[in-house]
Amino acid sequence: MAEPRNRYSTVSLTLHWLTAALVVTQVLLINAHEANEDTRLFIDLHKSVGLTILVLTLARLAWRAANPAIPLPERAPRWQKLAARATHVLFYVLLLAMPLVGWAASSASGREINFFGLFEWPLLPIGGGRDVARDLMDLHETAAKALYVLIALHVAGALKHHFIDRDNVLHRMLPFIPRRP
Structure with a gap:
């Protein structure tokens, strides 16, 4: 019988910690925007980072399907x-839903998404204007609160x-912590 794995792969660790760092970045960006509401820079970056989280989460799910979690x-x-x-x-549900809902809100209001100044991210074919966008943003903010609770539990x-x-x-995700016998 094969010896059980005692830590996650480098790919799993990289995707996990990169996603965690980007989630923290999202919180910092939204707080910076709220402190400086006259600038769109923080929101534009927030959108780009959110879409990056979406792509990374899809990659994590694909990797996880091929490399199951350690029990x-x-x-x-x-x-x-x-x-x-x-x-x-x-x-996984929140890390997919939050960027999708944010993307839908931008699309509903017709606000373009400039992906890190590299290209225009396509908007979804959603109408409804500001009212629909506001409802979607309420959902986005509720999901953020749920994410904070999950992070605390995790x-x-x-x-x-x-x-x-x-x-x-803990050693599985932080290999620099010495393994216990």
Whole structure:
């Protein structure tokens, strides 16, 4: 029988941490926009980073389909395994839905999306104007709050595994943390 994997691949780690860094970037960009509402620069960058997250999430899903997740330790209770699975599924749902809804909102209002100044991202064939765009942005903001809750649960779970369960779950995503015997 093959020895179980004890850490994720470089591709998995890169996609995970790059996505995490871009999510933090999104929060910083939206906060900068709210502090400086007279500039569109932060929103334009927010849109580009959001679409980058969409593409990366699709890549992560493709990679994950070919490279399944490492299971939690056998001794982990069933409810924890279910909670971890549900959290990961919800992460993927939100990391796809949020950029799609933002893209739809821009499209509904007819606001162009200039992808990092490289090219115009095509708008979706959605009408409805400002009212539809506003409703979509409300949904986008609600999803952001749900994402914050998931991030908190994810980090709390990782820290619980490391400091309370004293297993190697955190080592899988942070290989510089020494592996426990």
